[in-house]
Amino acid sequence: xxxxxxxxxxxxxxxxxxxxxxxxxxxxxxxxxxxxxxxxxxxxxxxxxxxxxxxxxxxxxxxxxxxxxxxxxxxx
Amino acid sequence: xxxxxxxxxxxxxxxxxxxxxxxxxxxxxxxxxxxxxxxxxxxxxxxxxxxxxxxxxxxxxxxxxxxxxxxxxxxxxxxxxxxxxxxxxxxxxxxxxxxxxxxxxxxxxxxxxxxxxxxxxxxxxxxxxxxxxxxxxxxxxxxxxxxxxxxxxxxxxxxxxxxxxxxxxxxxxxxxxxxxxxxxxxxxxxxxxxxxxxxxxxxxxxxxxxxxxxxxxxxxxxxxxxxxxxxxxxxxxxxxxxxxxxxxxxxxxxxxxxxxxxxxxxxxxxxxxxxxxxxxxxxxxxxxxxxxxxxxxxxxxxxxxxxxxxxxxxxxxxxxxxxxxxxxx
Numbered sequence: 001x002x003x004x005x006x007x008x009x010x011x012x013x014x015x016x017x018x019x020x021x022x023x024x025x026x027x028x029x030x031x032x033x034x035x036x037x038x039x040x041x042x043x044x045x046x047x048x049x050x051x052x053x054x055x056x057x058x059x060x061x062x063x064x065x066x067x068x069x070x071x072x073x074x075x076x
Numbered sequence: 077x078x079x080x081x082x083x084x085x086x087x088x089x090x091x092x093x094x095x096x097x098x099x100x101x102x103x104x105x106x107x108x109x110x111x112x113x114x115x116x117x118x119x120x121x122x123x124x125x126x127x128x129x130x131x132x133x134x135x136x137x138x139x140x141x142x143x144x145x146x147x148x149x150x151x152x153x154x155x156x157x158x159x160x161x162x163x164x165x166x167x168x169x170x171x172x173x174x175x176x177x178x179x180x181x182x183x184x185x186x187x188x189x190x191x192x193x194x195x196x197x198x199x200x201x202x203x204x205x206x207x208x209x210x211x212x213x214x215x216x217x218x219x220x221x222x223x224x225x226x227x228x229x230x231x232x233x234x235x236x237x238x239x240x241x242x243x244x245x246x247x248x249x250x251x252x253x254x255x256x257x258x259x260x261x262x263x264x265x266x267x268x269x270x271x272x273x274x275x276x277x278x279x280x281x282x283x284x285x286x287x288x289x290x291x292x293x294x295x296x297x298x299x300x301x302x303x304x305x306x307x308x309x310x311x312x313x314x315x316x317x318x319x320x321x322x323x324x325x326x327x328x329x330x331x332x333x334x335x336x337x338x339x340x341x342x343x344x345x346x347x348x349x350x351x352x353x354x355x356x357x358x359x360x361x362x363x364x365x366x367x368x369x370x371x372x373x374x375x376x377x378x379x380x381x382x383x384x385x386x387x388x389x390x391x392x393x394x395x396x397x398x399x400x401x402x403x404x405x
Contacts, residue, residue: 002382006389009318017400020202020311028208037077044212050378051213063329070362073370 004069011065019058027051077260079313083146084264091268095135095275103279115284116342117235117376119350127170127289128276133163135272136299140265150301151306154195155265155299155324161186162226162298168292179230183223186298190218191321195306202311203400224324225301230293231327232320232383234365235376237281239288242387243296244273245315249391250303253312253398261305269299278282282377312401316394319386325363330362335373344358346375 027050031043106112106125115122136159146151165182168174190196194243198214199207210217233239247270254263273296279285288296304313314321343360344352348373354366368382 002371002386005319005322005364005367005386008322008385009390012318012322013315013390013397015313016205016315017397021205023200024202024205024208028210036176040213044210047210048213048216051210059325060324066326066329070367070370073367 001075004072008065008069012062014059015061021056022054023051027054080260080264083143084267087143087146087264087268088271090142091135091139092271092275094138095131095272096278098131098134099128099276099279099286102128107240115285117237117346118283122283124284124287126287127167127291128279128286129163129166129170129289129291129293129295129323132220132272132276132288132295133160133293135275136269136295139145139268139272143264143268150193151195151262152265154190154193154303154306157189158302159295159299160165161189161311162222163291163295166226166230166289166294169290169294179227180223181184183294183298184219186226187222189220190222190302190305191215197308199308200310203397211286217310221296221301221305221310225304225313226294226297228320228324229297229300230290230318231324232364233288233293234363235282235380235383236284237277238380238383239293239296240273240277240280240322241384242317244270244277245384245387245391246313246320246394247300247303247317248274249394250300250307250309250313252395253309253316254307256395256398257307257309257401259307259309259358259379262303262309266307267301269296269303274372290312309398312394312397315397316391317387318390318393319364319383326362326364326367331388344369351375352379 027047030047030050103125111125112123113126115124131343137156140152140156145157162183165179165186167181170194196214198211199209200214201207229239229243232242247266251266251270254266276288276292280288300313304310343363343366344353347353347357352365352369353373353377354369362385365379368379374382
């Protein structure tokens with residue numbers, strides 16, 4: 001049984017749930033138009049940009065965890 | 077619910093027995109025409125028939141067509157067309173090794189039937205927090221989902237029985253999730269894929285008599301991705317194949333570019349007793365198999381079982397997630 005890999009899967013699962021929560025609670029209801037008539041396309045584009053930044057942070061976090069797990073396995 | 081039982085039994089039976097019955101003929105036809113490859117992980121030179129994608133596509137498509145006759149809904153038609161186009165892409169790649177970008181780009185076009193038939197819901201559902209409406213982003217997600225799923229399953233097709241065994245576990249888990257979410261029609265479609273892959277596993281398991289090839293592995297992945305989209309269970313489907321996603325993630329983060337898997341250095345080598353050990357080659361990519369054998373060398377069969385344990389674990393996490401979908405905090 002490779003416990004570190006099971007842990008990696010579990011951490012990924014937790015990150016998916018947290019990331020989903022951030023999407024629903026913060027990114028979904030965001031509106032940049034305010035009182036102005038901002039093009040919905042730009043509004044949607046801004047949300048996409050935020051989602052991409054979140055995914056980028058998610059990948060950076062996973063890379064750190066991956067390196068830690070790989071070091072742990074090779075040091076065992 | 078009751079009216080679904082008979083069509084479901086007929087479709088599942090066709091899915092299983094068409095692959096189970098057709099694969100030996102495909103193996104014999106391939107061997108007769110010398111369309112075989114060397115099984116790299118066997119001590120004695122062993123030639124294995126490849127690709128066996130034809131029996132997989134026949135199993136999936138015939139069962140879904142039967143299901144479509146009973147329930148003529150656009151969702152089933154979308155999966156039928158997307159899976160078929162993905163099979164053609166895989167077949168082209170089997171016949172002629174294409175560049176690293178060919179498959180992702182070609183598979184992106186395979187998502188067209190889902191978009192054109194409107195067989196998707198642009199609400200993305202997350203456990204505990206509810207749904208988020210992202211119409212534009214979701215269309216991009218549909219286009220990306222098929223290539224990602226196709227290539228993810230293809231990239232795990234490295235050892236005897238792994239791709240078919242893995243997708244069998246993942247689709248059974250996905251089917252359970254769809255039934256938990258009371259999405260019965262799509263749950264039956266998922267069961268058709270699960271039984272097709274289970275029948276193929278009989279011939280693909282260690283020691284393999286046939287390899288699915290790109291046409292088989294991509295067909296599995298595209299059908300799985302299509303089911304995830306039409307069922308609105310994208311997040312759950314991704315969770316169920318987390319070990320394969322990790323494999324692609326490890327690979328991409330170490331290679332840092334999209335390349336055809338045949339172009340890269342093998343991350344494993346063999347010990348004297350023909351177990352797999354991690355290579356000393358510095359530039360070889362990190363993969364799931366390499367992580368599994370980092371501590372000690374394992375036989376091909378042992379690695380396969382380790383990957384199946386990981387698939388079972390992620391399948392359980394997917395089922396837990398399906399239960400969490402009904403809870404909002």
